[in-house]
Amino acid sequence: MxxxxxxxxxxxxxxxxxxxxxxxxxxxxxxxxxxxxxxxxxxxxxxxxxxxxxxxxxxxxxxxxxxxxxxxxxxxxxxxxxxxxxxxxxxxxxxxxxxxxxxxxNQPPLLLVKNGRMIQRHLQRELITDDELMSKLRQQGVEFLADVKFAYMEADGRISIITFDSKTNSVPEPKAALKIDLH
Structure with missing residues (x-):
């Protein structure tokens, strides 16, 4: 006690x-x-x-x-x-x-897809199957591999996708000035 x-x-x-x-x-x-x-x-x-x-x-x-x-x-x-x-x-x-x-x-981003084609040696190095990659593409709204300009595996394991129709210029182009003729 x-x-x-x-x-x-x-x-x-x-x-x-x-x-x-x-x-x-x-x-x-x-x-x-x-x-x-x-x-x-x-x-x-x-x-x-x-x-x-x-x-x-x-x-x-x-x-x-x-x-x-x-x-x-x-x-x-x-x-x-x-x-x-x-x-x-x-x-x-x-x-x-x-x-x-x-x-x-941190590993630099690893290119997995270039111009709609998978880079098989990079997928094999990271032990990613074609089905797993396609699943990640679909989760980000990309249906077809041919729509992918670039896909990278980032250092944290996530996939970044750049499609052919992605906007690459974040600064909007200036619009032409509207001329009004008052005469």
Whole structure:
């Protein structure tokens, strides 16, 4: 009964391993997982599929011990969360400031369709079937492949479509002045 009211404040707040070791472990695991996920194909076309979710959950489970050994204090958890947030912010900031780094962080758009023709090697690289691509085209109101001038897979897995009848000039052309002859 006495243990119900006993609080071990040291176990809650005092790290059991070196703070520097926690930061190093968290950094290495974050950067390794980032690298692996960066180069995996965007199979689900802008959605989080079951296999993607499974990868994230399993990565989190596998990375837990690598990042923190067997931590028990709130402080250690906060340090690991802070380390992950730091790396996430730093990589995004570097991508914003350095365009070459942005290309490393986010894949450049991948051309899937050009002038009504699918680029099969790009579809194969991203593991996209013809039916999946056609489904995405229909979802965006495009019925026929021949209507597509360009279709790109964006870094987030979504498909951008430019049709032959798309407006490419966002600035309206000036209209001819109306001349009124009052004489």
């Amino acid at each position: 006495e243990k119900w009211f006993f609080i071990d404040w040291q176990a809650i707040f005092v790290p059991s391993i070196s703070v520097f070791e926690l930061i190093i472990r968290g950094s290495l695991v974050y950067l390794a997982l980032f690298s692996v996920l960066r180069f995996l194909p965007s199979r689900q076309l802008g959605t989080l599929g079951i296999t993607d979710l499974l990868v994230v959950v399993l990565f989190a489970e596998a990375a837990q011990n690598a990042m923190a050994s067997n931590y028990t204090s709130i402080t250690e958890g906060a340090i690991l969360v802070g380390t992950v947030i730091f790396w996430s912010y730093l990589l995004n900031w570097l991508g914003y400031k350095i365009p070459q780094f942005q290309r490393f962080i």
